[in-house]
Amino acid sequence: MQRGKFITFEGSEGCGKSTQIRRFVEALENQGIEVLTTREPGGTVVGEKIRHLLQYDKDAGDLTDESELLLFAASRAQLVPNVILPALEKGTWVVADRFLDSTTVYQGIGRGLDVSAVKAINSFAVGDCLPDLTLLLDLDVEIGHARALAASGESEDRMESQPMEFFRKVRQGYLDLAAEEPGRIAVIDASASIDEVTAAIQSEFSRRMEGAFS
Numbered sequence: 001m002q003r004g005k006f007i008t009f010e011g012s013e014g015c016g017k018s019t020q021i022r023r024f025v026e027a028l029e030n031q032g033i034e035v036l037t038t039r040e041p042g043g044t045v046v047g048e049k050i051r052h053l054l055q056y057d058k059d060a061g062d063l064t065d066e067s068e069l070l071l072f073a074a075s076r077a078q079l080v081p082n083v084i085l086p087a088l089e090k091g092t093w094v095v096a097d098r099f100l101d102s103t104t105v106y107q108g109i110g111r112g113l114d115v116s117a118v119k120a121i122n123s124f125a126v127g128d129c130l131p132d133l134t135l136l137l138d139l140d141v142e143i144g145h146a147r148a149l150a151a152s153g154e155s156e157d158r159m160e161s162q163p164m165e166f167f168r169k170v171r172q173g174y175l176d177l178a179a180e181e182p183g184r185i186a187v188i189d190a191s192a193s194i195d196e197v198t199a200a201i202q203s204e205f206s207r208r209m210e211g212a213f214s
């Protein structure tokens with residue numbers, strides 16, 4: 001049994017990840033590939049509780065940056081052994097809405113925590129379960145913020161309500177990460193139309209994962 005492929009989508013608020021993930025998974029399924037879609041934080045019962053705490057719980061206002069980092073890592077440490085690895089081992093492909101790059105960038109660069117500590121915690125949480133391909137949807141932060149607000153009906157969750165400067169750092173952090181790991185991370189211009197972004201994703205995917213179906 002050939003191991004499944006592990007593909008992650010990354011990007012900051014309003015970049016269109018959900019729509020593009022839906023289309024991408026549909027295209028894979030049309031080729032007869034079995035796909036499991038998951039998201040972070042979340043994807044397990046405990047992970048979804050952590051997601052709620054991190055995003056909406058009114059008592060989470062005074063979370064320290066360090067606790068926030070560890071909670072994201074805890075959600076992932078549930079997801080990897082319970083959901084992602086078993087699926088990959090039985091040949092199912094896994095498509096994840098965010099994974100460890102979100103922590104590197106949001107907590108390491110955005111919050112300003114020590115990036116080497118963040119990477120060590122990431123590695124403790126995931127072991128050697130790393131994505132085969134990461135599609136980074138890159139978008140101007142003002143446009144992304146306006147789109148995210150429109151989508152959520154003008155109400156922001158705890159992460160979305162960070163200052164614009166935070167998201168500028170996040171965007172640059174992602175681009176720097178992509179420059180460090182060009183073999184794994186493909187940067188997609190998410191300012192184009194939905195159809196154009198879908199086409200760009202398909203073309204990067206085909207170019208980088210040629211032979212993945214055999």
Ligand code: TMP
Pocket residue numbers: 013039040041072097098099100102103104106107159160
């Ligand atoms: P979203 O996936 O619906 O965009 O929401 C998840 C939010 O959590 C988003 O603001 C990014 C943030 N986040 C982190 O700060 N660190 C992480 O490790 C992950 C997975 C998400």
